[in-house]
Amino acid sequence: MASVFSGLPDRPDLCDRIVSAFRCERPVLLFGTGDGADKTVAWLSSLGGSPAGVFVSPEFARGQSFRGFSVLTPDEALDRWNDPLVLLCFASRDPAVIGRIEALARRCDLAVPDFPVAGGALFDRAFALSHRDEIERAYRLFSDERSREVYSSLLSYKLSGELAPLLSSSEPGYDPLSYLFPARWRRVLDGGAYDGDTARAILDHAPDVEKILCVEPDERNYRRLLSYRDRETRAAITPVSAALSDAVGSATLFAAGNRNSTLFRESHEARREEVGVATVDELLAGDGIDLLKLDVEGAEGAALRGAKETLARFRPALLVSAYHRSEDLFALPLLLNELCPGCRLYLRRRLCVPAWEVDLLALPDQSA
Missing domain, CATH: 3.40.50.720 (NAD(P)-binding Rossmann-like Domain)
Structure with missing residues (x-):
């Protein structure tokens, strides 16, 4: 290659x-x-x-x-x-x-x-060259040519700032959940659940889902989740007020009351909230899941490390946002390959300017 x-x-x-x-x-x-x-x-x-x-x-x-x-x-x-x-x-x-x-x-x-949503280094040529080996290794992990095309287009865009490769990396009509065998899902953990929008979409795709654990640290969003739980009749919705990481504890959340609340970046829109921090393994306490979705504003890597036992034991499908940090594009595929050896990795992106909405999808080896 x-x-x-x-x-x-x-x-x-x-x-x-x-x-x-x-x-x-x-x-x-x-x-x-x-x-x-x-x-x-x-x-x-x-x-x-x-x-x-x-x-x-x-x-x-x-x-x-x-x-x-x-x-x-x-x-x-x-x-x-x-x-x-x-x-x-x-x-x-x-x-x-x-x-x-x-x-x-x-x-x-x-x-x-292309400013990283969660802060940190800009993806310029010096950054790319300093991570050249990791970028190359991640490129070779993807399971189809379209994923490699998306990856290459995103690299070209991030370096040049040009609109054409950015737009060519997006997928018209792309629906991430349809890639992940929704007929197999019964239990789901939704990390970064916002107001239940992904949970609603999951139930539209997978009517056999019985339970969704919705984890959301922002207080306003959590209240919206409670309201959604009371209205949803298709499955048991369990809201959890916490941020996800690789260790249990507490942290300061820069809360925006929307999709952009984060542990990592203060903005003029944000208010500070002290929140509990949980791991996927702790929340599940040995119970299995069939799908793990993570859109946690820059904490995806830590959240995956906090799901190590769950990933090894139950091999769920994964839908992970891969755009909040400059290194996410290559570091998250490498981490998933380490935590879920043999899984099939795909990269897709919904239409958006700049390079947000980048999804890393992983299927366990038995789904190949």
């Missing part, structure tokens, strides 16, 4: 392109405001420069300002600055919005920075 690096374009990464733009006084513009733009401004400062201007979609341009800049429309910005490098500063899962981003990319040089 050829090296995954051999298929990557030999050109400067996005950091180098931005530094080059600053050196030659090429304007760097922000498309979007808010938290994403704040992160981008801080990143640009670390690279030795600052944006020349800011614009938003026409429907959001109301004469406001952002960080001292007048917020323009795309037409106003592209008329004012010649040959800018435009950095996208917001996320979207909406196909119509993504279509408009594609249209803008045909008018200017647009890049999509």
